[in-house]
Amino acid sequence: MQNFKGRTAVVTGGGSGIGRAMSLAFASEGMNVAIADIDIAAAEGVRDELLALGVRSIAAHCNVASREEVDALADAVFGEFGAVHVLCNNAGVVRYGPLKSTTPADWEWVNGVNLQSVIYGVQAFLPRMREQGEGGHIVNTSSIAGLSYLAGENIGSYVATKYAVVGISEDLHRELEKEGIGVSVLCPGGVQTRILDAGRNRPAALGGPIAPPPRGQDPTGEHAPQTSLDPAVVARMVVAAIRSNQLYIVTHPETRVMVAERFEAIMAAFDALEKG
Ligand SMILES: NC(=O)c1ccc[n+]([C@@H]2O[C@H](COP(=O)([O-])OP(=O)(O)OC[C@H]3O[C@@H](n4cnc5c(N)ncnc54)[C@H](O)[C@@H]3O)[C@@H](O)[C@H]2O)c1
DSSP: OOOOTTOEEEEETTTSHHHHHHHHHHHHTTOEEEEEESSHHHHHHHHHHHHHTTOOEEEEEOOTTOHHHHHHHHHHHHHHHSOOOEEEEOOOOOOOBOGGGOOHHHHHHHHIIIIIHHHHHHHHHHHHHHHHTSOEEEEEEOOGGGTOGGGOSSBHHHHHHHHHHHHHHHHHHHHHGGGTEEEEEEEOSOBSSSGGGGGGGOOGGGTOOOOOOOTTOOTTOTTSOOOOBOHHHHHHHHHHHHHHTOSEEEOOGGGHHHHHHHHHHHHHHHHHHHHO
8 A cells, every 4th residue: 555645544452552653653644543442541642642733533442352342443433534444453462371371261351352353353344445445454463472482481372362363464465465455464572562561451351450560570581572662663664564565564683583493493394204
């Protein structure tokens, strides 16, 4: 997608961190922006920042783990702007802890916000994006942990959902290639956001808020990416990737080794197979 001006973007998890930064970046390209978040006050805060810049913007409360709420979001955004050109399925949460002690409620929370949300987003928005016939782009936020489990320890449920987001994006990229709708999957390493405190917005039905890990304690172990990027830098990478319809968006050169190590182990299995 080359032309951003006057077009419309919708960003889930737009009230904070990477979602807020993408919203600001789209606004600076002249787009209208719909900000959806489970934290309506945060979404309204970003909407107000955009309105102050003279950008057409709305804030919507939406729990992306609910198909009904994502459908209602699509109705609200198409109702307000008439079309959607960029869909960012970005909201995400992490639950720290080994898989052996991950509870059914933990799985439901992480799976709902990180994976089901992407499915719901695509199902609610894509048919109308195709129908409008103006092209567009979908950005799904995964993680470097969606390309290699070596990116962090004690985040097994996160890794599982983020791998799946990569798979959906790869397939969708191929499927939509001829329709003028691009697809990218954002796979960042560390970014300065509130993700460590993701438990602040865990719904009561799934156990309610969880306190963040103690300051200075890295729950993901020594393999976690070391550099923490400004989300604005990541947002600029996203805009560039939309322009070039680049499938994978990686952000940290030092995370390359983790991906290589995983694929080398898979290739070694093929080598062993060929040797008999
Ligand atoms: N920050 C990092 O280092 C990093 C690295 C890799 C991937 N990511 C991914 O980036 C995405 C954005 O996270 P962030 O780092 O900006 O964190 P953040 O916590 O600053 O922002 C996440 C936003 O998602 C919202 N949210 C949480 N649950 C929701 C729900 N059920 N429905 C709707 N909104 C919900 C939160 O209210 C918040 O505004 C996530 O998918 C995350 O997994 C982050």
